[in-house]
Amino acid sequence: MQKRYNSLMPTKKLTIVWLYYDLMNTYGDRGNVMLLASRAQSRGIETEIIEASVDTPSSELAKADILFMGGAEDWQQEIVSKDLTGKKLKVLKHKITHGTPALFICGAYQFLGEYYVTADGKKLPGLSILPFYTEQKKESEKRLIGDIIVKVTHPIFAPYHAPNKPYYLIGFENHGGRTVIPQTSDAIGKTVVGFGNNDTDQHEGFVYQNTIGTYLHGPILARNPMIADFLLAKALLVTYNEKIDLAPLNDEIIQKNRKYLLNFEISKL
Numbered sequence: 001m002q003k004r005y006n007s008l009m010p011t012k013k014l015t016i017v018w019l020y021y022d023l024m025n026t027y028g029d030r031g032n033v034m035l036l037a038s039r040a041q042s043r044g045i046e047t048e049i050i051e052a053s054v055d056t057p058s059s060e061l062a063k064a065d066i067l068f069m070g071g072a073e074d075w076q077q078e079i080v081s082k083d084l085t086g087k088k089l090k091v092l093k094h095k096i097t098h099g100t101p102a103l104f105i106c107g108a109y110q111f112l113g114e115y116y117v118t119a120d121g122k123k124l125p126g127l128s129i130l131p132f133y134t135e136q137k138k139e140s141e142k143r144l145i146g147d148i149i150v151k152v153t154h155p156i157f158a159p160y161h162a163p164n165k166p167y168y169l170i171g172f173e174n175h176g177g178r179t180v181i182p183q184t185s186d187a188i189g190k191t192v193v194g195f196g197n198n199d200t201d202q203h204e205g206f207v208y209q210n211t212i213g214t215y216l217h218g219p220i221l222a223r224n225p226m227i228a229d230f231l232l233a234k235a236l237l238v239t240y241n242e243k244i245d246l247a248p249l250n251d252e253i254i255q256k257n258r259k260y261l262l263n264f265e266i267s268k269l
Contacts (some may be wrong), residue, residue: 011044011046011106012248013045013046013110014048015049015064017050017061017066017067018051019223020054024076024077028219033049046251054079064100096209100235102231104214109213109215111126111127113128114132122179130211132181132182134179135146148171149191150216151189153187153189154187154189172217173215178198180258181197181203186208188204200208223261232246233246250260
């Protein structure tokens with residue numbers, strides 16, 4: 001039986017674990033966590049945010065109904081790489097492979113893969129949770145920077161936007177690494193403006209079960225509330241074993257902003 005939740009119905013609770021909030025937060029990623037919580041609370045869903053870092057035990061990660069991790073610079077990623085081992089890594093892998101919805105952005109996205117090759121050719125191991133790799137081009141080659149628009153093609157998102165109409169993700173990208181995924185059918189979608197995973201195949205992001213990896217900043221959820229609602233609905237499904245039809249929110253201002261940005265960027269093509 002499908003249920004619709006709004007502020008008039010009994011409260012359910014979702015726990016959002018923000019991984020390495022103090023290290024992987026270069027691009028204003030607090031905005032993503034705030035928006036997730038806001039859209040849940042507007043529907044009468046209680047939220048708890050756990051800010052997890054190097055001193056956080058794995059038992060706290062195990063409480064996650066939604067996982068989130070943002071981007072950062074190399075030195076911060078090195079600290080995280082040394083900490084995210086043992087029980088913490090085991091819990092993270094279990095959560096992802098058993099369907100806990102998750103959003104990993106930029107450097108966090110790269111972490112999930114098999115390895116990362118630096119500009120000087122050094123091969124750094126990834127978490128090997130997902131089957132892709134990232135290569136940093138030589139310092140003389142350009143970073144992939146600028147506005148990005150992605151036409152969503154992955155079927156998992158179809159129930160969360162208007163049928164028979166394309167849905168576009170809007171954001172900003174800034175990365176030197178080029179991520180190569182084994183099958184483009186696993187991408188979130190195709191780039192209309194910008195680069196995405198790399199500067200060759202015109203695809204962006206990676207989807208595995210309910211986990212999303214992406215290069216989009218913005219914050220991504222503020223500009224693309226469909227992704228936030230996807231994460232919330234999947235979290236309710238996994239946590240409570242109930243298929244959820246989220247009550248619609250008044251997104252008039254967001255949609256006006258999205259329309260303006262889309263028209264502006266596409267007009268430059």
